[in-house]
Amino acid sequence: MKNPSKQSTSYYAFPHSKVSLKNSCLGLFNDNKRQLAAKPRVPSRARALQQHGIEETAAECQRLGATVHTFVVDCSKREEIYRAAEKVKKEIGDISILVNNAGVITPADLLSTQDHQIEQTFAVNILAHFWTTKAFLPTMMKNNHGHIVTVSSAAGHMPASFMLSYCSSKFAAVGFHKALTQELSALGKDGIKTTCLCPIFINTGFVKNPKMRLTPILEPDMVAKKLLEGILINQKMIFVPSSLNIFLFMEKILPERALAAWNKLQAIQFDKVVGYRNKE
Amino acid sequence: MKNPSKQSTSYYAFPHSKVSLKNSCLGLFNDNKRQLAAKPRVPSRARALQQHGIEETAAECQRLGATVHTFVVDCSKREEIYRAAEKVKKEIGDISILVNNAGVITPADLLSTQDHQIEQTFAVNILAHFWTTKAFLPTMMKNNHGHIVTVSSAAGHMPASFMLSYCSSKFAAVGFHKALTQELSALGKDGIKTTCLCPIFINTGFVKNPKMRLTPILEPDMVAKKLLEGILINQKMIFVPSSLNIFLFMEKILPERALAAWNKLQAIQFDKVVGYRNKE
Numbered sequence: 001m002k003n004p005s006k007q008s009t010s011y012y013a014f015p016h017s018k019v020s021l022k023n024s025c026l027g028l029f030n031d032n033k034r035q036l037a038a039k040p041r042v043p044s045r046a047r048a049l050q051q052h053g054i055e056e057t058a059a060e061c062q063r064l065g066a067t068v069h070t071f072v073v074d075c076s077k078r079e080e081i082y083r084a085a086e087k088v089k090k091e092i093g094d095i096s097i098l099v100n101n102a103g104v105i106t107p108a109d110l111l112s113t114q115d116h117q118i119e120q121t122f123a124v125n126i127l128a129h130f131w132t133t134k135a136f137l138p139t140m141m142k143n144n145h146g147h148i149v150t151v152s153s154a155a156g157h158m159p160a161s162f163m164l165s166y167c168s169s170k171f172a173a174v175g176f177h178k179a180l181t182q183e184l185s186a187l188g189k190d191g192i193k194t195t196c197l198c199p200i201f202i203n204t205g206f207v208k209n210p211k212m213r214l215t216p217i218l219e220p221d222m223v224a225k226k227l228l229e230g231i232l233i234n235q236k237m238i239f240v241p242s243s244l245n246i247f248l249f250m251e252k253i254l255p256e257r258a259l260a261a262w263n264k265l266q267a268i269q270f271d272k273v274v275g276y277r278n279k280e
Numbered sequence: 281m282k283n284p285s286k287q288s289t290s291y292y293a294f295p296h297s298k299v300s301l302k303n304s305c306l307g308l309f310n311d312n313k314r315q316l317a318a319k320p321r322v323p324s325r326a327r328a329l330q331q332h333g334i335e336e337t338a339a340e341c342q343r344l345g346a347t348v349h350t351f352v353v354d355c356s357k358r359e360e361i362y363r364a365a366e367k368v369k370k371e372i373g374d375i376s377i378l379v380n381n382a383g384v385i386t387p388a389d390l391l392s393t394q395d396h397q398i399e400q401t402f403a404v405n406i407l408a409h410f411w412t413t414k415a416f417l418p419t420m421m422k423n424n425h426g427h428i429v430t431v432s433s434a435a436g437h438m439p440a441s442f443m444l445s446y447c448s449s450k451f452a453a454v455g456f457h458k459a460l461t462q463e464l465s466a467l468g469k470d471g472i473k474t475t476c477l478c479p480i481f482i483n484t485g486f487v488k489n490p491k492m493r494l495t496p497i498l499e500p501d502m503v504a505k506k507l508l509e510g511i512l513i514n515q516k517m518i519f520v521p522s523s524l525n526i527f528l529f530m531e532k533i534l535p536e537r538a539l540a541a542w543n544k545l546q547a548i549q550f551d552k553v554v555g556y557r558n559k560e
Binding site for chain 2: 078109110111115118119122126127130131133134137138141155156159160161162163164165167168169170171172173174175176178179180181182183185186187236248249252253256260263274
């Protein structure tokens with residue numbers, strides 16, 4: 001550890017977006033790892049960040065005794081991300097944990113998904129991870145200290161219909177996490193940790209009326225708790241629920257027909273546009 | 281089969297690019313499935329397409345008795361792809377097999393990779409797949425007949441250092457293929473087949489001086505042969521070499537340390553820029 005002062009205070013950056021890109025925002029708050037471990041209420045901050053506006057989240061975090069800084073950023077725009085990152089560094093200082101949480105989705109079949117929606121999905125769900133990481137990684141490299149969290153999805157491992165660009169971008173996020181982990185190791189930067197979060201549907205309104213026959217829809221609090229626990233123990237890949245891991249193992253050994261039967265049984269559903277059928 | 285004439289003649293589109301984006305090109309040639317199965321020389325067409333310019337490939341295919349049409353397209357530009365696809369439909373007609381083969385790479389660590397290189401990697405390696413598929417899928421849907429081939433990479437399953445954006449975009453291509461396969465099934469379009477090709481390094485000059493300790497570098501002819509065999513039997517996922525499949529299975533059961541040891545043993549190498557080390 002080149003800079004021991006980094007041990008006492010850590011800054012967390014949560015780039016986050018709602019479904020609307022114009023509401024994309026980057027919330028930053030300050031805490032230390034001991035507090036993080038000791039306070040079970042901390043997860044509710046992440047929950048609030050997803051459910052309500054950034055200002056409400058900030059107020060909630062402040063009530064919990066944390067110092068909070070908020071920045072509203074359109075995560076689909078590289079230059080906006082870089083400008084916000086510079087502002088963060090100038091006004092606050094280095095950050096220790098970067099949580100790339102921004103995500104958008106277009107629930108529709110491929111031919112009903114518009115080109116600009118596909119481009120925005122990739123801009124927010126994966127390219128933004130590159131820009132935030134490029135902005136904050138140099139200092140982490142210098143100190144050999146930090147943690148980069150990639151929020152992907154169960155859809156980054158298991159495909160689902162009517163969200164093709166979302167699935168593809170979340171596969172990209174899993175690849176980003178895995179390749180980054182390996183590159184940091186090749187460069188001898190063992191002080192910079194990485195974590196990838198892959199949950200199934202969360203009850204946040206991200207898609208309308210999600211339903212799965214065999215797995216309940218997750219509550220945000222539970223997912224945030226799993227993520228923070230994972231960060232504290234440097235867990236590389238967090239599946240929520242953890243039974244997803246078993247399915248991914250089965251995927252390697254089961255024949256295609258059995259997997260197709262499983263998908264039919266699971267019956268993933270949500271409100272979507274299926275233009276092809278409508279035109280039939 | 282709504283249009284039986286589709287059975288006698290098939291058109292193949294091979295969007296392809298060299299490392300330089302300006303040399304990106306789309307070659308199209310015409311053959312039928314029986315010929316494809318009967319002619320062992322067909323794979324050499326795909327090989328030539330990768331190794332030399334489009335005109336040389338066209339001449340070679342013509343010598344083999346095929347009708348060939350060539351179109352030069354910058355696969356990083358959506359509008360150029362759409363314009364070329366319209367020209368193809370107008371001048372030639374519908375196509376049966378679309379092979380999304382274009383790909384670019386920047387062999388460098390993340391901080392040495394420039395932003396425009398990351399954006400181009402995603403534009404060519406994954407977004408172009410969306411535009412070509414959106415262009416040719418409507419007719420395939422109408423006829424419930426066709427085949428969409430996604431050329432990904434071993435790097436779309438197993439991460440490697442110093443090619444972060446390449447890995448991430450190739451993971452995205454695997455996700456694209458899997459989600460497209462599932463969506464076509466959900467829409468009842470069982471006449472449209474899908475195949476994903478995932479080879480390790482191929483001796484085409486794509487990266488300079490590739491070396492792997494445990495696996496030999498592949499020859500283009502062999503990969504093209506595996507792909508065409510896979511298309512003929514509607515194989516969903518083609519690993520070259522097929523032993524990759526075993527590694528991916530092991531990845532699910534081995535602990536992280538064992539995987540790290542395997543990566544060290546495999547010792548993947550190629551000429552690259554590692555700016556971070558140079559600055560140390």
